[in-house]
Amino acid sequence: MAEMNQKQNFLKGIIKENPIFVMLLGMCPTLGVTSSAFNGLGMGVATLFVLLMSNIVVSLVKNLIPAKVRIPAFIIIIASFVTIVEMILEAFVPLLYEQLGIFIPLIVVNCIILGRAEAFASKNNVLSSIFDALGMGIGFVLALTILGSVREILGSGSLFGLIFLPETANTFILFILPPGAFIALAYLTVMFNRLTSKTT
């Protein structure tokens, strides 16, 4: 029974409660950084790390925090991990750090992370919170990578930087520009809803 629950905690974030396609949380980084698959993946992994660490810490200290100041306390926990991620990226992956720019400090206000801290980690034990964070985080990574791949394939004729179209080919430059983000996500949401409504 307990094992079933953990599996459910993990799986719900990927499909049934996918943070992007179903719950529409964390839209700013989703639209802002997915002009290529690599950026999408990088942002996803950075967010996954912050989400996992903050879920662990919040579920550990949940009984020590008075209910009235819990939101500011959660924000401080999240902001500390964001600062760590910011420093790690700057030191080891400067290229990604530059590409993601303002969206790295903005992981703090990503509603997915505060949402999971408030809705799940503050009410459940550490193990469940880890599975919840992994599921939600991987759902987020997948969504960002898919959106990034679609935009990169259509917009620059490449995937993860590997160009597979001849130089002279015309690509839909629209898709790497801001409007393309909205339009690509609109159609991906339609497809995701269609696929999930069939299986259930």
Added chain:
Amino acid sequence: MDYIIILIAAVFVNNIVLSQFLGICPFLGVSNKVSTSVGMSGAVLFVMTIATTVTYLLNQYVLIPVGLDYLRTITFILVIAALVQMVEIILKKVSPPLYQALGVFLPLITTNCAVLGVAILALGLENGSLVKAVFFAISNSLGFSLALIVFASIREHLELANIPEGMKGVPINLLVAGLLSLAFLGFTALV
């Protein structure tokens, strides 16, 4: 001249919502009626201006001299969260009508990434000064208001439109936002 360029760039060319993707949550969330979107715009204008003023001064006179600028993210978000609470309390006491109009939107603003985003972006302005940073914040909140109110007016019309089953709800809104963003792309050459 500098200031005119900042204003035009923030409102039209680099519109904070439609080309920089900050503040998408309120943009999609509170845009189903024009009246609520006007209230939200007012609240953003108010908070963004005060938040940028305070964070700019804090960064300039506390964080940099002490050498703690790596703690920028953590201090800024705390200042913004505290500020929103304070504005709410003061407004309630000083101007009840204004509080009535903006009250419900204020708590939502803490998680509005546009406020934190503009506070951080304002530090990177060329030849930055306090006046310039504040002007930058005001321009950006005007850009936010423009995008939000235009989008809300379109959505009011969409309610009467005959939309294909699968596109109803979120997808059609994203598509409309995409077309709006496409229209704003036309301003690119202005600055």
